[in-house]
Amino acid sequence: MGEEMLSIREGLHFDVSRAANEIEQFIRSEVNRLGKRGVVLGLSGGLDSSTCAILCVRALGRSRVLTLLLPERDTNMQNMADARLVAQMLDLQPIHIDISPLLATIGVYNLVSGEQAGNRPMIESGIRWINHLSSAPSAFSEGMAMLYNIKANLWLRLVRRLLWRPLGRIHAFAITKVRQRMVTLYFHAMLNNCLVVGTTDRSEWSVGFYDPYGDGASDVQLLRHLYKTQIRELAKHLGVPEKILNKPSSGDLAAGLPNESAIGLTYEQLDSILWGLDHSLTEKEIVVQTRVAPAAIAAVQKAMSIARLRERLPSMLPLLP
Numbered sequence: 001m002g003e004e005m006l007s008i009r010e011g012l013h014f015d016v017s018r019a020a021n022e023i024e025q026f027i028r029s030e031v032n033r034l035g036k037r038g039v040v041l042g043l044s045g046g047l048d049s050s051t052c053a054i055l056c057v058r059a060l061g062r063s064r065v066l067t068l069l070l071p072e073r074d075t076n077m078q079n080m081a082d083a084r085l086v087a088q089m090l091d092l093q094p095i096h097i098d099i100s101p102l103l104a105t106i107g108v109y110n111l112v113s114g115e116q117a118g119n120r121p122m123i124e125s126g127i128r129w130i131n132h133l134s135s136a137p138s139a140f141s142e143g144m145a146m147l148y149n150i151k152a153n154l155w156l157r158l159v160r161r162l163l164w165r166p167l168g169r170i171h172a173f174a175i176t177k178v179r180q181r182m183v184t185l186y187f188h189a190m191l192n193n194c195l196v197v198g199t200t201d202r203s204e205w206s207v208g209f210y211d212p213y214g215d216g217a218s219d220v221q222l223l224r225h226l227y228k229t230q231i232r233e234l235a236k237h238l239g240v241p242e243k244i245l246n247k248p249s250s251g252d253l254a255a256g257l258p259n260e261s262a263i264g265l266t267y268e269q270l271d272s273i274l275w276g277l278d279h280s281l282t283e284k285e286i287v288v289q290t291r292v293a294p295a296a297i298a299a300v301q302k303a304m305s306i307a308r309l310r311e312r313l314p315s316m317l318p319l320l321p
Contacts, residue, residue, distance in 0.1 A: 005281070005285050005288075005289075006276075006279055006281060006285075007289070008272045008275050008276055008281075008286075008289045008290065009272075009289075011275050011279065012227060012229060012230060012271060012272070012275055014226075014230055014233075016233050016234050016236075016237040017237065019226065019230075019234055020055065020058075020234060020237065020238060023055050023059075023222050023223075024055055024058050024059035025059075026220075026222070027039065027055065027056055027059035027060060027220065027222065028059050028060065030195065030219075030220050031060065031064075031195060034195065034219070036193055036194055036195050037064060037192060037193045037194055038060055038063075038064030038065055038066065038192070038193075038194045038195075039056050039060065039064070039065055039066070039194050039195050039196070039197050039220070040066045040067075040068070040185055040188050040189040040192065040194045040195070040196050040197065041053060041056065041065075041066075041067055041068075041185070041196070041197035041199065042067070042068050042069075042070055042181055042185055042199075043067045043068065043069055043083035043086060043087060043094055044079060044083060044252060045078070045079035045080060045081070045082030045083035045085075045086070045244065045252075046079065046082075046244065046247075046249055046250065046252070047228075047231060047232060047235055047240065047244060047245065047247075047249055048199040048200070048201055048223055048231060048249070049083075049199045050082075050083075050086045050235065050240045050241075050244050051199075051223065051231055051234060051235045051238060051240060052197055052199045052222050052223065053065070053067060053086055053087075053090060053092070054086075054090065054235075054238045054239070054240065055222060055238070056197060056222075057090045057092070058238075062090060062091050062092055065090075065092065066095070066188060066189075066192055066194055067087060067092050067094040067095070068094060068095045068096075068097060068184065068185060068188060069083055069084070069087075069094045069095070069096045069097070070097055070098075070099050070181045070184055070185075071096075071098055071099070071100075072098065072099045072100045072103055072177060073100045073103070073104075073109060073114055073117075074114065074117040074118065074177075074252075074253065074254050074255075075252055076250075076252055076256040078256075079250075079252050079256070082241070082243065082244050082247075085241055085243075085244075086240070086241070086244070089239075089241070095188065097184060099177075099180050099181065099184060102180055103176065103177060103180060106176060106180075108172070108173055108176050108177065111169040111170070111172060111173040112169070112170065112173045112254070117173075117254040117255060118254070118255050119255060120255035120256065120257060123254060123255055123257055124257070124261060127139045127261055127262060130142060130143070131264065136264075136295065136299055137264040137265070137293070137295050137296050137299050138262075138263055138264035138265070138296075138299040138300075138303065139262055139264060140207070140209065140262040140263050140264065140303065141207070141264075141299045141300070141302045141303040141306070142299075143167075143171075144208060144303060144306045144307075145302060145306060146159055146160055146167070147171070148306050148309060148310065173253075173254075174251075174253045174254070175211050175214060177253055178211045178214030178215055178251070178253070179211065179213055179214040181214065181215070182196075182213070182214050182215065182217050182218075186217075189219075195219035195220050196217075196218045196219045196220075197218060197219070197220055197222060198215065198216065198217070198218025198219075198220065198221040198222070198224070199215070199222070199223060200215055200216055200218075200221060200223065200224055201223045201224065201226060201227065201228050201231050202223070202224055202225055202226055202227045202228075202230075202274070203227045203228040203229075203267060203270055203271055203274060204228070204259070205224050205307070206274050206304055206307065207263070207270070207274075207300060207303035207304055207307055208303055208304070208306055208307030208310055209259060209262075209263060209303075212310055212311070212313070215251075227267075227271040227274065227275065228249065228267040228270070228271060229267055229268055229271045230271075232245060248260060249267070264296070264299065265292070265296055265300075269290060269292050269296070270300065272286070272289065272290040272292075273286055273290060273292060273296065273297055273300045274300065276289070276290070277297075277300070277301065277304070283297055
């Protein structure tokens with residue numbers, strides 16, 4: 001008789017109370033070990049940052065947790081309202097900084113107009129166009145393959161040659177926003193002798209759905225060991241408001257586009273695929289348990305490969321003897 005197949009559903013189940021306690025102990029330990037006064041984090045009104053804020057306050061007390069609201073021209077103001085709701089719930093007084101002037105000075109808003117950035121149907125149509133032309137389920141994984149030349153097929157080489165100018169503008173438009181947020185967080189962290197808290201989760205880290213010099217740049221990562229669906233359970237345990245628990249996760253860079261639209265999978269599907277791959281399940285075993293197409297698993301594997309490549313940057317020559 002063969003071995004019983006590992007259950008993805010059971011594997012993703014975890015002890016939320018224990019997880020919260022471990023993260024809180026980790027926060028206290030790192031702050032003390034590095035001789036810092038406290039922590040700084042950006043409140044976006046989303047699931048991950050709200051969860052991190054609660055954990056930090058539980059670990060350190062509100063007087064040692066500095067939060068920032070960093071809206072810009074294309075921010076969904078409902079997200080800022082949700083961020084203020086979390087701050088009020090925790091009795092925090094966040095610093096509000098509109099980073100639009102900085103982005104305008106750099107030239108970010110010259111790349112994409114406010115009307116275009118707010119046109120969600122147009123953006124979603126562009127994603128469907130990429131998926132159709134590439135015959136791939138994930139516009140994100142195809143885009144990253146183009147950027148980093150991973151096994152570039154004829155389609156990717158043509159796109160890079162013919163469409164780099166518009167696609168490069170969109171990439172610069174989005175990534176510069178993320179990096180400016182992090183520059184602002186580090187500025188205030190240095191002023192206040194604090195650690196910058198990273199909020200990237202395991203799902204997004206695994207497939208590279210973050211920027212290493214933006215939301216991936218931090219002093220402590222609180223959620224990188226947990227998949228997004230696990231964080232949703234943890235957030236519910238911690239008392240994150242229902243409206244934040246249930247809304248789609250978004251980088252809030254343009255038109256409130258949900259991350260799932262670019263990834264091409266729901267987080268439930270992505271987490272199941274990732275757990276299966278992390279535990280050496282075969283493609284067939286993952287398909288049986290998740291009902292996803294093999295092409296979706298291939299897209300996740302491609303994104304994971306590129307993510308590991310990006311982690312090895314910058315490239316360098318061997319050290320001289």
